[in-house]
Every structure is written in C-alpha cells, then in structure tokens.
Amino acid sequence: MSWRDELRPASFRGVAFETRGHELGGGRRLARHEYPQRDEPYLEDMGKKAREYKVQAFVIGPDYRAARDALLEALEQSGPGELVHPFFGRRSVVAGEFGLKESTEEGGMATFSLVFTEAGKLAEPDVDIDLPAELLASQETAFDEVANDFAESFDVSGLPxxxxxxxxxxxxxxxxxxxFKAVANEVSGFVSRVADLVMRPVDFANSVIGLVRRLTDVSSILSTPYMPVRAWRTQSVQAETTTRGVVAKQQAAVNMLFHRAALVQETATLQATDGPTALETRQQVEAARQLVLEHFDTHDVTPGLPRPAPALAAALKALQVNTLVYLRRQSAALPQVYALQLLEATPAVVLAYDLYQNLRADEIVRRNAVRHPGFVPAGVPLEVTSQ
Known part of the structure; x- marks a missing residue:
C-alpha cells in the first residue's frame, strides 16, 4: 500500500475540505539563560511545545460557496474540535488564525491557509485538603463558641x-x-481566682477552657454525668426565678461548660503523634471514632440539657464532621493488628525480622508487655501489626 492510499479525507468539525500540503511545528520549550562573564548559555527545558498544524486547504466545485461558508463557521467556533488530518489522522485541536483567498482567475474555488494547535487537556493541580489544619481551625471556632454560649447563660450578679x-x-x-491532676499547679492558681472569675463570665469560661486544653486525657470529664434535670425545670415559671432555681441554672451552665470544653479537647488529643492518646493502628482509630460519636450523641440527645445557641451548634457539628473525616484518613494510613501465637519462645529481634524484615523488636515488646526481649513467650496470644 502506497502513502497515497493511506491519506485520509480531511475535515474539521465534520466539514470536509481538500488539501495541497501541510507543515508541522513542534519541539521543546527552552528557556535560554545567559550570564555575565560566561561564554556558554544554559538552556532550561520547560517541556514539549504544543504541536501546530499548518494546512493549505481548499474547497472547489459549482457550489463551493456553501462548503466555504460551512468551513468558515467551523473555524470561528470557540473551543477545541476534531481535525481529521490527511497525514496524522484524528486530532483534537483549536483553530487559530486563518486566511481565505478567492479570485476570478480560479473561479469556483476558495483557498484557505489554516493553523491548528493541539488542544491538550486542562491539567489542574490536585487539591488535597489539609485535614489537620481544618480540624485545628474547627476546634478553635468551637472553643470560642463554647465560651460565648456560656457567657450568655451564666450570671451570678445579685446572688447571696x-x-x-x-x-x-x-x-x-x-x-x-x-x-486535672496532671495540671495541679494551674488548677491551684485558677481556684485562687475563681471567686473573682465567676463575676466575669467570659474570663471564667476562657480560664476553664485554658485548663481543659492542657489535658491529654479528658475521659474522666466526659464520663461525669451531665447535670440531671432539676425540679425547677418542671415547676412553674415563678419557681425558676427563686434563688434556688437561679443557682441550679448556673450550676447546670458550669457543668455544660466543662463538658463542652472536654468534648472539643477530646478531638484535639486524637491528633497526638506520641503518648497515650497516639493512634497507631486501625483498631485504635475505630475505637476513637466510636467514642467521638458516643460523646457527641450524648451531648446532642440527652433530654433536659440546655440547648446550644445556633452558632455553637454549627461549630460543634463542623468539628464532629472534620474529626470523623480526619480519623477516616488516618485509618487508611495505619496498620491493622492481628493475633499471633508462637510455638516456641523467640527473641523479639528475631520475631521482628521474621515479620517485618527490620528491627522493630521494641514495638513487639511494648505492645505485648514482654518481660524480657530475649524471650517472647510461646503459647500465648500476641498482638502484632500488619506492616
């Protein structure tokens, strides 16, 4: 088969035309750098140049004007279109400048000088959300709204x-x-000022939040029951205005402040990379996820509790969502724990090499509380990770 037999009928956007010849432009995009006192330049390769197809085209025949107008319309449309190139086949291109020539000497014919540039694809950079930063920002917002909500509901002025x-x-x-035993000194300083702080609700709330934010374990706070429904909630409106009723309201506000601050701080402890709250396996992440759901659900559905203001409710919901997304991402990157039982006592370093082809003996010893690293016991279930 000769080269003539392999030529394809030319067209653009489905409009046919004839060709006399073509030119192809391409190559590399080079940035030339020339420096003083240096005879040799440096050429920086910036990638491949877009291919440019220059085609000498024409339409001919008694009704050539209809074909001419159809091709003009196709050339002036925006965006990429399909060019069937006689030599290169189908290409996605964008039509650039063109020239049209007609003459009485060549009647019944219109000649085009066409320039097409390969369209390529819009390769946008991948967007990866900075989940730790998103979670940190939602924690800050939630802490602020916890303080604001408390300040709106807490008032001890005029009480005996x-x-x-x-x-x-x-x-x-x-x-x-x-x-709070871990921050005993800070607690002592807070207690010495509490009589003054309760008169300034915003400062009191921020001081409590400041204490809670220093904690690495808030489980004892979150396991403390929310303040139960008091009698004043089921009595008359007049009863709510009595001193006992007002005091009960303020106590409930204090209870809620500590709980909400701990709820937010719990999400912060999940980001620790070391220490007791560091998440090292998928099972730990799943356990943490269940706790987060349980604690947020308890806050949201326990009957009789004061409802958060809209701004606080939105902040807590955003925090919950960001925390769960963060945990899902963490889980995908962490190993899974499985059980292993040895047939004979084995040194931890040997077991680590057999499992991981590296020296992760300390991890095996720590995870299983092995008394002596030279003798990992046989016949007892051991925890090891998948990677």
Missing part, C-alpha cells in the same frame, strides 16, 4: 454568698477529677 459557695462547689467537683 451561700449561693456562690454552691456554684463554686460544682466547679470544684470537676477540678477534683483525675484529668
């Missing part, structure tokens, strides 16, 4: 001294939890 003692007792109930 005994009522302030009752409110401080509610505060001390939380400060005596195991969670």
């Amino acid at each position: 001294a005994w009522s302030l003692d009752d409110i401080e007792a509610a505060i001390n109930d939380f400060l005596s939890l195991d969670a």
